[in-house]
Amino acid sequence: MKLLTGTIVSQQTFKRQMIRIILSWNSIGAMGFNAVDVLFRIFLEQTSDPTIKF
Numbered sequence: 308m309k310l311l312t313g314t315i316v317s318q319q320t321f322k323r324q325m326i327r328i329i330l331s332w333n334s335i336g337a338m339g340f341n342a343v344d345v346l347f348r349i350f351l352e353q354t355s356d357p358t359i360k361f
Contacts, residue, residue, distance in 0.1 A: 325350050 329343055329350075 329347060
């Protein structure tokens, strides 16, 4: 999966990709809920817009 390829991806696309990755990790169960929660908090801090628009 190509997320960061040196080209600037739009915030919306980036958010959608991150959400898809987090949801897939959560459904597979490869990651613990705490790990997903931490990743999600980091993801929210990295985005300029604190609200997620689906």
